[in-house]
Each structure stands twice: as structure tokens, then as C-alpha cells.
Amino acid sequence: MAKLKYRPINLGRWLVWGGTALLMIVLPLILTAGFTLTLLSQIGVGIIFALSYNMLLGQGGMLSFGHAVYSGLGAYFTVHALNLISKGSFYFPVTLVPLIGGVAGIVFGVIFGYVTTKKSGTTFAMISLGIGEMVAACSLMFPGFFGGEGGITANRVIGQPFLGITYGPSIQVYYLIVAWALICMAAMFAWTQTPLGRMANAVRDNPERAEFVGYDTHMVRFLTLVISGFFAGIAGGLNCINYEIVTADNVGALRSAGVLMATFIGGAGFFFGPVIGSIVFFTMVTAVGAVTKAWAFYLGLMFLLIVLYAPGGFASLIVMHIPVIKARLMRRLWLPYAATVVTGLVLLIGLMSLVEITYHYSLEASTAPEMTLFGFTFSVTNGTPWAVATGLLVGGFVISRFAWNAVGRAWGDIVHVMQGKSA
Amino acid sequence: MSTAIELKAVTKSFGNTEIIRGVDLAIPQGERHAIIGPNGAGKSTLFNLISGRYPVSGGKILLNGESIIGLKPFEINRKGLSRSFQVTNIFQRMSVFENIRCAVLWSLGYRYSFWHRLGALKDANLRAEQVMDSIGLKARRDTPAGVLSYAEQRALEIGVTIAGGAEVILLDEPTAGMSRTETADAVELIRKVSQGKTLIMVEHDMGVVFDLADRISVLVYGEVIASDVPEKIRGNKAVQEAYLGTEAH
Numbered sequence: 001m002a003k004l005k006y007r008p009i010n011l012g013r014w015l016v017w018g019g020t021a022l023l024m025i026v027l028p029l030i031l032t033a034g035f036t037l038t039l040l041s042q043i044g045v046g047i048i049f050a051l052s053y054n055m056l057l058g059q060g061g062m063l064s065f066g067h068a069v070y071s072g073l074g075a076y077f078t079v080h081a082l083n084l085i086s087k088g089s090f091y092f093p094v095t096l097v098p099l100i101g102g103v104a105g106i107v108f109g110v111i112f113g114y115v116t117t118k119k120s121g122t123t124f125a126m127i128s129l130g131i132g133e134m135v136a137a138c139s140l141m142f143p144g145f146f147g148g149e150g151g152i153t154a155n156r157v158i159g160q161p162f163l164g165i166t167y168g169p170s171i172q173v174y175y176l177i178v179a180w181a182l183i184c185m186a187a188m189f190a191w192t193q194t195p196l197g198r199m200a201n202a203v204r205d206n207p208e209r210a211e212f213v214g215y216d217t218h219m220v221r222f223l224t225l226v227i228s229g230f231f232a233g234i235a236g237g238l239n240c241i242n243y244e245i246v247t248a249d250n251v252g253a254l255r256s257a258g259v260l261m262a263t264f265i266g267g268a269g270f271f272f273g274p275v276i277g278s279i280v281f282f283t284m285v286t287a288v289g290a291v292t293k294a295w296a297f298y299l300g301l302m303f304l305l306i307v308l309y310a311p312g313g314f315a316s317l318i319v320m321h322i323p324v325i326k327a328r329l330m331r332r333l334w335l336p337y338a339a340t341v342v343t344g345l346v347l348l349i350g351l352m353s354l355v356e357i358t359y360h361y362s363l364e365a366s367t368a369p370e371m372t373l374f375g376f377t378f379s380v381t382n383g384t385p386w387a388v389a390t391g392l393l394v395g396g397f398v399i400s401r402f403a404w405n406a407v408g409r410a411w412g413d414i415v416h417v418m419q420g421k422s423a
Numbered sequence: 424m425s426t427a428i429e430l431k432a433v434t435k436s437f438g439n440t441e442i443i444r445g446v447d448l449a450i451p452q453g454e455r456h457a458i459i460g461p462n463g464a465g466k467s468t469l470f471n472l473i474s475g476r477y478p479v480s481g482g483k484i485l486l487n488g489e490s491i492i493g494l495k496p497f498e499i500n501r502k503g504l505s506r507s508f509q510v511t512n513i514f515q516r517m518s519v520f521e522n523i524r525c526a527v528l529w530s531l532g533y534r535y536s537f538w539h540r541l542g543a544l545k546d547a548n549l550r551a552e553q554v555m556d557s558i559g560l561k562a563r564r565d566t567p568a569g570v571l572s573y574a575e576q577r578a579l580e581i582g583v584t585i586a587g588g589a590e591v592i593l594l595d596e597p598t599a600g601m602s603r604t605e606t607a608d609a610v611e612l613i614r615k616v617s618q619g620k621t622l623i624m625v626e627h628d629m630g631v632v633f634d635l636a637d638r639i640s641v642l643v644y645g646e647v648i649a650s651d652v653p654e655k656i657r658g659n660k661a662v663q664e665a666y667l668g669t670e671a672h
Contacts, residue, residue: 190540191537193540193541193542194536194537194538194539194540194541195528195533195534195535195536195537195539195541195544196535196536196537197537198521198524198525198528198541199525199528199535201514201516201517202514202517202525205514205515205516205517206512206513206514206515208496208512209508209512209513209514209583210525211495211496211497211500212474212496212497212500212505212506212512213500213505213525213526213528213529213583213586213587214497214500214501214528214529214530214587215497215529216495216497217497219535220535223535223537227537
């Protein structure tokens with residue numbers, strides 16, 4: 001008789017979850033810069049959206065180019081619901097209004113998903129792109145529902161305040177987002193531990209075998225997409241409450257591409273990957289975007305580097321160090337890593353200087369040739385800044401190569417030592 | 424005893440080439456049946472037709488007296504027929520345990536559930552542990568299937584096939600590429616897991632065939648030229664000429 005093994009309570013998992021929750025709660029109290037709350041709210045909603053996207057990409061192996069359809073339509077239904085509630089047509093607490101977005105996500109998941117999930121791979125990607133374009137086109141064809149170019153606005157401060165919560169101040173909206181984000185994260189993690197969640201992995205890895213153990217791969221993909229649409233719709237509903245306006249951008253291809261990038265940057269192969277991805281992505285968009293016009297260039301470059309050199313995303317870079325830490329070999333990496341950071345900084349400053357000077361030169365040189373960068377003020381019509389930036393870039397690249405090689409050697413040694421131990 | 428699988432005038436063509444040319448075959452419940460024949464005779468194609476991987480071009484296939492023509496692989500599987508593959512076809516990135524658990528979920532009625540927690544499914548976990556035990560991979564429980572040795576992967580292939588408790592089991596060359604001792608182990612494993620079930624297998628190793636099979640069918644160029652008990656097959660002139668040739672003198 002086989003004995004069952006039960007895993008002990010996973011302390012690490014509790015620490016990660018508890019730490020995440022605590023961080024989300026206290027961060028706005030610590031960071032008080034102007035855009036912090038905006039950024040944190042974006043990240044919170046982004047986490048739900050990216051995790052819902054990863055149910056498709058990471059868990060189910062479906063590369064979607066049209067996921068904004070579900071969040072965007074969820075947002076539109078939420079904005080109309082808010083307006084009806086404020087008119088007194090029906091009563092619904094604002095706290096639960098994101099659920100309306102979620103239900104819309106389910107409904108459109110059922111409608112579009114049945115077609116898209118018939119096939120996986122390239123066919124799925126193409127159909128998702130087509131549906132995304134169709135919905136985006138509809139947003140201009142039906143201005144009554146979509147609000148045309150201007151979108152639809154709403155007021156979130158409606159109904160009687162509950163325990164003093166009016167959702168007027170953005171901090172209250174932020175904590176609403178945090179509450180929903182934590183619930184959705186837990187629910188989506190739980191989903192990965194269910195029969196359907198596991199069979200989604202099975203269908204991703206080997207659809208043929210899945211059929212021969214009794215599973216209809218179309219149905220597994222379809223149900224996965226519908227559930228993913230539910231969470232995407234909740235994210236859309238929260239966005240609507242946060243901004244009090246929904247425009248055609250919410251269903252657009254740019255939004256769909258953004259969630260793909262965020263998920264991939266974080267790491268589609270790990271449950272927490274999209275969480276990290278959302279943090280990185282929205283920091284790039286909002287925080288870096290506040291400082292430089294070139295933010296999209298840096299985001300694109302980072303995406304490119306991740307795809308080329310760390311296709312498992314930031315999460316894989318973190319996870320690959322766990323066995324090294326357990327084997328107490330991290331000390332071999334500190335020095336090469338420190339060298340990489342220092343030399344990389346030179347390279348990065350060189351690159352950023354060149355990019356920023358170029359942007360300034362092509363956009364504003366005729367009116368204001370003077371610019372300030374890293375504390376230096378200079379004229380972009382002068383040759384010296386160009387030469388210095390190029391020098392830093394080239395020099396940084398040359399010395400970085402030494403550091404990269406050192407990292408490579410250190411990892412080679414570590415792998416060697418660890419294999420020796422296990423053999 | 425009633426018939427588990429019955430093929431009536433089954434044909435299959437790919438373009439203008441007829442691979443299966445009118446096969447009639449009846450396999451009673453509880454029988455261990457081997458299908459042998461030279462390369463290219465259509466053995467694997469026949470399996471693909473029975474398991475629903477390819478549609479038939481003509482004829483009938485009955486599973487427990489019920490037609491399964493036009494059914495999809497998962498529908499046939501749910502009716503109690505399970506198959507293995509000639510080229511190992513498992514969930515490479517999942518552990519041994521997860522592979523087998525995936526194969527038991529449907530038969531235990533968990534279907535597309537997203538309201539059960541896998542860790543709490545006592546029956547599924549117990550069944551997976553039992554299957555893992557019976558195929559001798561208990562020590563490899565948490566190893567990803569992709570890094571198992573070849574013989575272990577073949578054992579897991581059989582484990583995934585039988586885990587759902589199907590009454591009719593199709594094994595496609597279960598011992599291909601194995602060493603002598605690995606083959607002997609595999610024969611014992613197959614004997615054990617097919618106890619009381621209907622087994623149909625394609626096999627090249629004559630030792631395995633004559634050891635395991637109650638009856639043997641010989642397939643040559645898409646036609647069954649003989650179907651009988653091993654002793655009769657051994658003595659059959661037509662079989663010797665067409666397939667066993669000089670090797671069987």
C-alpha cells in the first residue's frame with residue numbers, strides 16, 4: 001500500500017505572500033513623491049492583468065496579442081454600470097463594482113474564446129490579434145457605447161460612504177486596488193493547483209497526450225481563457241474606478257502589447273514572474289517616463305535584452321540563484337557581480353547620454369540647444385558631449401566584457417562544484 | 424466472452440496509397456493480443472485508427488460492441504481505451520508523479536474542476552502513487568520526466584497509459600530499443616498491468632510476443648494474413664514466407 005506524502009507548511013511561500021501584502025500596504029506611507037500613488041495603483045492593477053495574461057501564456061501556452069479586449073470591455077461595462085448606479089437605476093456598492101468588469105470578461109471570454117482556443121500556437125496568436133483589431137474598430141463604430149474619441153467618463157464617489165470610505169481620495173482607491181490584487185493573486189495561484197490548472201500545463205506541454213488521457217484540449221484552453229478573461233475584466237474595472245474615464249485605448253493593441261511585455265520581462269514560467277514584470281514595466285512607463293521622453297526606447301531595449309539573454313525573465317534570474325545560495329557558493333559571485341554593476345553603469349551612462357543628447361538634438365536643438373544631464377549643462381551643438389558619451393559607451397562596453405566573462409567563469413565553476421557534490 | 428475490439432473491413436488511405444486494406448479482427452475481452460508484421464505493414468497506422476488519432480477511410484471499429492468511428496481520441500479514451508506510443512509521448516517538463524496524476528484525473532471524475540485542490544485529492548494521489556509503485560518509478564517520484572533514462576521513460580509511458588484504469592490497452596512497441604534485461608523487466612511489467620484487461624500490442628521482439636500473447640495477428644501490406652494462437656502462427660506457411668522468412672527456418 002502506497003503511503004501518501006503531505007508537504008509541511010511551506011514557510012518560504014508564506015514569507016513571500018506575507019511580504020508582498022505588507023509591502024503593498026506600507027509602501028504609500030513610506031514613499032511620498034508626487035507620482036508614487038499613481039505608480040503604485042498602476043502596478044497593483046497591472047499585477048492582476050499580467051497574472052491573468054500569464055494564465056494563457058505561461059500556464060496554458062497561448063500567446064495572445066489581444067488580451068486588452070477582456071480588460072478593456074470589462075472597463076467599459078464598469079463605467080456604464082457606475083453611471084447607472086449614480087443615476088439611481090440600481091444599487092451596487094462601488095467596492096464590488098470591479099466584479100461587473102469581471103463578469104463582462106467572462107461573457108466576452110465565452111464569445112471570443114470559443115473561436116480563438118480551437119487551435120493553439122500561431123493560429124491562436126493570429127486569431128487573438130484579429131479579434132483585438134475587430135474590437136478596437138468597434139470602439140469607433142459604436143460611439144454610443146464606447147464614447148468615440150473622448151471615451152466615457154464616470155464619477156466613482158457615489159452612494160453612501162461606508163465606514164467613512166467614499167473613494168474620493170486616491171489613497172482609498174489604492175487600498176481598494178490592493179485588496180482586489182491580493183484576492184486575485186491568491187485566487188489565480190490557487191487555480192494553478194487545481195485539476196484544470198494542471199491540465200492547462202499538460203495541454204501546453206503535450207496536447208496530443210492530453211487528448212489520450214481523456215482531455216479535450218479545446219475545452220481546457222477555452223475554460224482557461226474564460227477564467228483569465230474574468231480576472232482581466234476585474235483589472236479593467238479597477239482601472240475604470242481609478243481613472244474615472246475609459247477610452248478606446250483600453251481595448252487597443254498597445255495595451256495588449258504592454259501586458260505581453262510586462263509578463264515576459266517578469267518571467268512567464270513562474271507564478272510570481274508577472275508580479276515582478278508589472279513592477280518593472282510600470283516603473284519604466286511612469287517613473288522613467290516622467291524624467292525622459294526616451295522611456296519607450298529604454299523599455300524596448302530592456303525587452304530585447306531579456307528575450308535574448310534571459311528568456312525566463314527577471315524571475316528566472318532570481319530563481320537560478322536559489323541552489324547557489326543553498327550550496328553556500330554565493331561568495332564566488334559577489335565580486336564578478338560588483339564588477340558587472342560598476343562597468344555596466346559606465347556603459348549605461350554612455351548609452352543614456354547618447355540617447356538623451358540625440359533626442360534633445362532632434363527635437364529641441366533649434367530652440368534650446370542647452371541641456372542638463374547627470375548634473376552637467378552643455379550645448380548639444382557642441383561636439384564634446386557627443387564624444388564623451390560615445391567614449392563612455394565604447395569604453396563601458398569594453399570593460400563590461402571583462403566583467404561578463406568573469407561572471408561566466410564564476411558560474412562555470414559553481415555548476416562544476418555543484419555537479420561534483422550531487423554525483 | 425464478449426468482444427472488446429472488433430474491426431470490420433477497416434481501410435485507410437493516405438492520398439492514393441492504401442495503407443490498411445480491409446482488416447477484419449475480433450479481440451475478446453481479457454485477451455492479450457499481439458500484432459506483428461514487417462516494417463511498413465501498417466501496424467502503427469492500425470493503432471492510430473483504433474485510438475482515433477486518424478479517421479478511417481472505410482469500415483467499422485467497435486469498442487465493446489459500440490461504434491467508435493468519428494470519435495475524437497479523448498472520447499474514445501473516456502470509453503475505456505488507452506494507448507501508448509512508439510516514440511515516448513509524455514509530459515516532459517512534469518515530474519513522474521505529475522505525469523501519472525494527470526492521467527488519472529479524468530477517470531476519477533475531476534474533469535475540468537477548478538474548485539478542487541490537487542493536493543487534497545486523496546483518491547487521485549493514492550492512485551498515482553500506486554501506479555508509480557507498480558511501474559517501479561517510486562524512487563524517481565519528483566524527477567522531471569524529460570531527464571529519466573530511456574527505459575524509465577518507456578515504463579512511465581506504460582504508467583500514463585494504464586493509470587486511468589482503461590479496460591482496453593494498446594501498447595505500441597513497448598520494448599523497442601531496450602536491452603535484454605530491460606526487456607525482461609518490461610515483459611513482467613506488461614504482464615502485471617494487463618492482468619484481467621484486454622491488451623493489444625505491436626511488437627517486433629518475437630521473444631516478447633510469444634511470451635505474452637494469447638493470440639497473434641500477422642499484418643502484411645495492410646492485410647491480416649493470419650490470426651491465431653502462437654503455436655499455430657509459428658507453423659503457418661504463409662506467415663513464414665511473408666514475414667518470419669528464413670529466420671524461423
